[in-house]
Amino acid sequence: MEGDGIEVDDVEARRKDEPQDSDTLNGGGGEGEKMPLTLPQSSTLEEGLATVEGDDATQNEVDLSSTTQFCIRIGQAAFLYGSPGTNVERFLEHIMKQYGFYGMFRSTQSELFCSVAESETETPQTTMVPIVCALDMYKLALLADLANKVLSEEVTQKASLIELDKIAKTRKLWGNPVINATRVVAGAAIANLLGGSWWDILISGCGSCVCSLTVMILPKIGNHGAFAQYIQFVAAFVTASFANLVKLGLADLNVLICTTSAIITLTPGFKVSVGVAEIVSDRIVSGLAKLAKGFIVLLWLVVGAWLGISFIDAVANVPSNENKTVPLPMAWHALFVPLACVCLIFVFQVGTRDAPWALLIEGVTYGSNYGFSKLKDKNLGVFLSTVVLVVIANGWAKLMNRPASLVLVPSLVLQVSGSIGFQGLFHVIEGQAELGTAQFEQMLIIALMIVVGLLAGNTVLPPGTTL
Incomplete structure (x- = not known):
């Protein structure tokens, strides 16, 4: 049985100077404990969604830019909670296709590469975003429940982003x-x-x-x-x-x-x-x-x-x-x-x-x-x-x-x-x-x-x- 230093991942060391709001994989928010690790937030996407009302909001939720940011947020969370890279890539490509767009995703130990376009015939735009690979099976289970709702179109992108933030702030199940x-x-x-x-x-x-x-x-x-x-x-x-x-x-x-x-x-x-x-x-x-x-x-x-x-x-x-x-x-x-x-x-x-x-x-x-x-x-x-x-x-x-x-x-x-x-x-x-x-x-x-x-x-x- 090997634990791979799960409790002492060097994630905290690399991000120790950043302001943090949610619970970390090390758990706990009490006095004397490290400030928690947060998932990267997409302020551009959320601000854009907040400014749109009525039917326009629905349209904004499924444009290429917001859908790409939505997939990035899910991908970063999936890697942080321990989903294998091949599973994450396959899932994100399926999401892009579900919303009517083309997407190809490839990951390394610390980056996620995203190539997206309106259709396969168009030249894709490629973006590289940072990821953190760690393990937390409880949060991965919560994320999987949300992913199933996304696949069945039970939740909108905006509602999913709110749920992602709630999952990130969830305390460790076992303290x-x-x-x-x-x-x-x-x-x-x-x-x-x-x-x-x-x-x-x-x-x-x-x-x-x-x-x-x-x-x-x-x-x-x-x-x-x-x-x-x-x-x-x-x-x-x-x-x-x-x-x-x-x-x-x-x-x-x-x-x-x-x-x-x-x-x-x-x-x-x-x-x-x-x-x-x-x-x-x-x-x-x-x-x-x-x-x-x-x-x-x-x-x-x-x-x-x-x-x-x-x-x-x-x-x-x-x-x-x-x-x-x-x-x-x-x-x-x-x-x-x-x-x-x-x-x-x-x-x-x-x-x-x-x-x-x-x-x-x-x-x-x-x-x-x-x-x-x-x-x-x-x-x-x-x-x-x-x-x-x-x-x-x-x-x-x-x-x-x-x-x-x-x-x-x-x-x-x-x-x-x-x-x-x-x-x-x-x-x-x-x-x-x-x-x-x-x-x-x-x-x-x-x-x-x-x-x-x-x-x-x-x-x-x-x-x-x-x-």
């Missing part, structure tokens, strides 16, 4: 206390899945608390959160230092398992997989950007953890592990796997309407992965279970008229290999090049298996036109 508690449970669950002992599980949960406190406090230090960009590095340093200090009293503690489990929600395994998938789908620029960003975050985490462990080793006589860690019996997975699945629901802000389905599909994905892995090896299990996941998710999306991402993303994160990549790079830095290289290569192989599984699953049952 910071729930998220912090989730980190503790997630740390303990992942320690079990990585083969940790009872002490490893307990210290991993405590380390998750340390990581959460670091993530909450660091952005508030300095002018305008100047240290926010170093969150991954500092969190890994502090968490690894804590685990190594505890080892002074618990000689058999596995510091690497404790550190990896405690910072699991910051590891970028999902981002790496998405980057590889977009490259394979011929979205080279966007895919390389996501892949590079994922590796940079992973490197920050590894260097921070290595320095944290090395610092404690330098100032204290930390005992070395004389015995290999004895993992708990496999039967304990029956407890810790469901806990990990529930944690993903809270981390990704999946709404109560979709949470039961997401949990069910997570269970099916893990079960199929485990079963198929027994046929030959783990790589086959990852591939076939991803195919099963995509087919079920696409079928659910068409049946329920909901975005497949709401159930697809949590289950995919359960599959990906950010923890393996973290341990691989860590071993390379420590001088264990052969072991570290093998683990890092395994991360990439699993990412490729997921990508091939996604392509195969979408071939068996193509996705719908929803966000």
Whole structure:
């Protein structure tokens, strides 16, 4: 399970100097919290609509300029809440066609390109607007409900813009206390899945608390959160230092398992997989950007953890592990796997309407992965279970008229290999090049298996036109 630093996305760091009015993905508007992130507003469109009355207003709502701005607003919101780029592009082109215009949309990691015209025979006008890619499944669900109304022409463009603003101002469904508690449970669950002992599980949960406190406090230090960009590095340093200090009293503690489990929600395994998938789908620029960003975050985490462990080793006589860690019996997975699945629901802000389905599909994905892995090896299990996941998710999306991402993303994160990549790079830095290289290569192989599984699953049952 990887969280890709969802709570500490560098969105705030890039936009910290802007005036903001609505709730951010970090949630909360109370005292001492960061000012929220807002969606870009189209003042030109709204002012234009406000000045027109009667029948003229209806005409203004469907001209090329206002429709283009309308699509841009929806597109920016969709990327901010986690809809895949291909889904957003396909949906926006459908909207343009529905209003009688021609539109082609292409996105990268940070820009959305819009080519629009009155008809396909005319020369299109091309515009580039900024986008922010993040994740919030609850707001994505609300946006999907609005998108369905737009497709069925139940709402006007002006009414839709008002609804977009309401969605942007919606508070997080699961607040910071729930998220912090989730980190503790997630740390303990992942320690079990990585083969940790009872002490490893307990210290991993405590380390998750340390990581959460670091993530909450660091952005508030300095002018305008100047240290926010170093969150991954500092969190890994502090968490690894804590685990190594505890080892002074618990000689058999596995510091690497404790550190990896405690910072699991910051590891970028999902981002790496998405980057590889977009490259394979011929979205080279966007895919390389996501892949590079994922590796940079992973490197920050590894260097921070290595320095944290090395610092404690330098100032204290930390005992070395004389015995290999004895993992708990496999039967304990029956407890810790469901806990990990529930944690993903809270981390990704999946709404109560979709949470039961997401949990069910997570269970099916893990079960199929485990079963198929027994046929030959783990790589086959990852591939076939991803195919099963995509087919079920696409079928659910068409049946329920909901975005497949709401159930697809949590289950995919359960599959990906950010923890393996973290341990691989860590071993390379420590001088264990052969072991570290093998683990890092395994991360990439699993990412490729997921990508091939996604392509195969979408071939068996193509996705719908929803966000």
